[in-house]
Amino acid sequence: MREPLFIVAPPRSYTSVVGGMLGQHPQAYGLPEVNLSHGDTLGDMWDSVIVAANFGTAGILRLLAQINDSRQDEAAVVRARQWILRRPHWSAKRVFAYIQDGVGPDRMMVEKSPRNTFNADNLRRLHQVFPGANFLHLTRHPRTQGKSVLDLMKSYGEGKPSTDPEKNWHRSQKNILEFARELGPGQYMQIKGEMLLRDPKFYLRQICQWLEIDDGDAAIEAMLHPETSPFANIGPPSAPFGNDPNFLLNPVLDFGRLAKIKEPPLEGPVEWKPDEGALSLATRRMARQFGYA
């Protein structure tokens, strides 16, 4: 069995695009957000993310529909839901094993649920299930990430968040960095999402070299087309999304636009802060560690 790859990052950190690309590698299988780190059992996970409605459960429903029925229509999603409700006692390890069997034992599962980073225990749970897994820490500038979070919430009518997005950014990154200290040799790498997306061919090849999977031109070309994934669409009405809605609405990459991704300065007022407040020193320090200036 090939060890899975977990892309670890807070929400709105390009995980959908990058996960979509890596998932299209011929030796990989890109999963939607399955959120299986959220509990010790499938039941725990289901109970903890069900409050987030479709954003929390759609990914696993769509994946199981695809594995069990090779399609993601309403009937398949209903069966997937029943499949889950009959197996609340299944451990995350057993569910992952089932998924691995379904996608093929030689395929590297690529998973990117941002909820994995909400606390370090989630990440540790993944590590317990897959002691040999690889973890790609994908970062995004705290200023643009925060704005993206707010924009998405606004577009879905959720209003202002209860906490400053900067705090969530910092907490997730801290969780990841603390967790990374526990990992063995070669299991953890960090990359700026902006850097990767400005030149995806160049950096995808490096990622393939790190993962020791095919880094030939055909493999790279396949990864430039995340729209070919069976999950690269809105999905059925009873399990919509399971990934970033904006990406699912338009999964064809615009490389010209990506090449122009800019990184704003760390210093200066932040638009969502009262009284033109700045990013905290702790956030700026961590961002500099990732390569933001």
Place this chain on the structure above:
Amino acid sequence: MVKTPKTAGGTASGSSAGAGARRGKAAKAPVDAPLAAGGLHPLPLATPAGLAPGALGSGALAVFRGRLVLAAGGALHAAAPDARGWEPLFATPWRMLTPNVAETAEKLGFVEDGAAAAAMGVQVPQDYALGPLVAFQGRGERKESLYCGTSSLWGGRLLRATGPGRFAEAPLAGIARERRGEALTALAAAGDWLLAAPGPVLHLTERRRAPLFSDRPARVFGSRTPGVGHWQEVALPGFGAGVAGGVTALAFAHGHAYAAVAGPDRGFELWRAAPRDEVPWDWTRVIDRGGHRYSHAPVVTATAVLGDHLYLAAGISESGFGKDHAGPAAAELLRVAPDGGWELLVGRPRFSPDGLKVPLSGLGPGFGDGFNTLVQSLVAWRGALYAGTRNARADYDLRKGAAELAGGAALWVSADGVDWAPVVENGAGNPAMTAIPALAGDEAAFYAAGLTDLAMLAAAAGMAAEEAGGLELEIWRGG
């Protein structure tokens, strides 16, 4: 398909093991080197006077005309290899603090209230740090002289010894005081040029030295006749690219002069140029943004040349923490090839615009020990490369209230830059030997300076630091 050694050590603390571990690469592979573990023995040389508690510039070594020369604590001394005592060569004069430097003296921690100290006529050493030491033969000179840069509140100076005797100040005509800065801490021979550059000054934070980063444009000066003092700027200020910061290291390898510039937020930059008659030279950037380790690699702390490669050590500070408490991070080793490409030898694997960088040695930051915060000394000797570390473990233990200290500086050796083995570990049994700040060698012998923090030992024993004195240098000899 390209297969790359799987590497690690990529944690924030830099404490993980290194590359190739999944392939079973041995971290301590046998190394065919002239000096192996157990090959060093302490010389019966007591620390020369002048190493005050918390002394800055805690050690530079050179072998010059058969004698070992030591720069430490504001003084220069020489000793014959087997002698039992030091001959003083230079002692910095004491000078009354003047109002124009009072603020800097306060900032550096020499006095608590600079203005008051100046008004009271308080005296301070003119040079608060000495080093590095570089032998160079100027145009028209019959023999090499030994040069020593200094750090001084009144502007860095250049000292010169033309023979076995005493040092005297060398003229710096062509380098205005305001361009010289406080610390002339980067010095190197580059073909028939002697290069000098102002570096970041050091200040004390809780008994540890930390660089006080500069936002002035980086500058590099060169002279073919430093004995008479005709100096020119061989680089445009900031290399013409707005590069700000002190130059922490100068070197010469495969026909190129190299300059490493400190960058606390972005990481160090490495620039190079081929020396020529016409100045300024054409400098190009070889490594950017700390080799893409960013704020965890702000400073190049040591360089050496072995074969065709320039080797350099990068790190953050003695404590492992940098500006705004960035870190912790341990030391890395890199090398630059004649074509300007670079490789990571010891350190954290990463993606970069220069390709996937994995530590070829299989060792993570700090040679796999996250407490090896810096590689403070590098030297090539008899075809092998030696690296002396700064180790923060005992300091950490002390702060945590541990009953016993652990850790201590290490000396590692490699014949090819890839396979490394320890010569000295854990301060040779003395955890308070926190650093090997200087290495030197000639045809006859190899020397290493080990720095013991006596105040640390005192604190571990529950004594007041003042009772124990400050730092003690021990000279080890091998070969």
